[in-house]
Amino acid sequence: MLRRSHVESWVKQMIAAGLAPGTVHTRVQNVRAVLRGAVRDRVIATDPSGGVTLPRRRRREHAMSIPTPPQVGALLPAADDRFATYIAICASGGLRLGEAAALQVGDVDFLRRRVVISRQVQRGPGGTVELRAPKHGSERRIVVPDRLLTLLAGHVEHHLSSGDPERWLFPTPTGTPPHQNTVGHQWRKATSAAGLTGLRLHDLRHFLASGLIASGCDVVTVQRALGHASATTTLNPYGHLWPDAEDRTRAATDGLMSAALDDPADPLRTGWR
Missing domain, CATH: 1.10.443.10 (Intergrase catalytic core)
Structure with missing residues (x-):
């Protein structure tokens, strides 16, 4: 079963690998869309990615x-x-x-x-x-x-x-x-x-x-x-x-x-x- 701790570990691995915050956000959002669809279809009870802390993105003008x-x-x-x-x-x-x-x-x-x-x-x-x-x-x-x-x-x-x-x-x-x-x-x-x-x-x-x-x-x-x-x-x-x-x-x-x-x-x- 996929748990919130699994998603948090995945996010930490991406950050450690040097991926840009925007890339991490995009990947998590893609997975989150699938998980929310599974919740609506009652395949899972809750979205385990909810509330997971993501890296802060720089403002566009600074990046x-x-x-x-x-x-x-x-x-x-x-x-x-x-x-x-x-x-x-x-x-x-x-x-x-x-x-x-x-x-x-x-x-x-x-x-x-x-x-x-x-x-x-x-x-x-x-x-x-x-x-x-x-x-x-x-x-x-x-x-x-x-x-x-x-x-x-x-x-x-x-x-x-x-x-x-x-x-x-x-x-x-x-x-x-x-x-x-x-x-x-x-x-x-x-x-x-x-x-x-x-x-x-x-x-x-x-x-x-x-x-x-x-x-x-x-x-x-x-x-x-x-x-x-x-x-x-x-x-x-x-x-x-x-x-x-x-x-x-x-x-x-x-x-x-x-x-x-x-x-x-x-x-x-x-x-x-």
């Missing part, structure tokens, strides 16, 4: 690692020539690992300066590559800067023998799109060569999001750029990066006071003494 522009700039020359373009499109377009891996030549619209995201790569059984729809139905078109288009054009010219629209943009030596192990290996090589530690490829999405927010983009614009299912999904990790009500009020009143103090009315003309 998030946002690469700086100089760090991203250092990664590009440090990476393998083919992989540098992969990094650039993840940083400029906020693509997920699997979305960038699944890009084909025809997905790049050089004339309209945008890239179509319509699929993602997932690792299947035995290391096979599977193609699926993007996460949460986040098919989208992303706008790309001219310098990225230049990199993409050079990548196609130098590394792909033909411009076949259905050819993978970042093929492996066997002609398949790369999966997470291949990308992870290249990422570790690039960060090591650049002398950077603690950065994940996924942090490039934070890089784009923080840059858009700093430039004054609203939540819907950031949501669409990242392919989030809703504005709430965007606000959960990034809400703290937007100016709050106090910041906006302070900026507004500062402007009013500056206008009043920098151009005072003539006391003789207004009659004030």
Whole structure:
């Protein structure tokens, strides 16, 4: 019989193994859903996971690692020539690992300066590559800067023998799109060569999001750029990066006071003494 002490022991083992608090929470919640279903079906009397203490999760703003522009700039020359373009499109377009891996030549619209995201790569059984729809139905078109288009054009010219629209943009030596192990290996090589530690490829999405927010983009614009299912999904990790009500009020009143103090009315003309 499964007891609460068994669940507590399991949680302690996961913590001792170095799993992140968020991972522990997710695993326990998955098991808890099954146990609660068993309670409803009267297979067991009570949920033995109830009341089990879980590790404290860090607030998102403290746990998030946002690469700086100089760090991203250092990664590009440090990476393998083919992989540098992969990094650039993840940083400029906020693509997920699997979305960038699944890009084909025809997905790049050089004339309209945008890239179509319509699929993602997932690792299947035995290391096979599977193609699926993007996460949460986040098919989208992303706008790309001219310098990225230049990199993409050079990548196609130098590394792909033909411009076949259905050819993978970042093929492996066997002609398949790369999966997470291949990308992870290249990422570790690039960060090591650049002398950077603690950065994940996924942090490039934070890089784009923080840059858009700093430039004054609203939540819907950031949501669409990242392919989030809703504005709430965007606000959960990034809400703290937007100016709050106090910041906006302070900026507004500062402007009013500056206008009043920098151009005072003539006391003789207004009659004030």
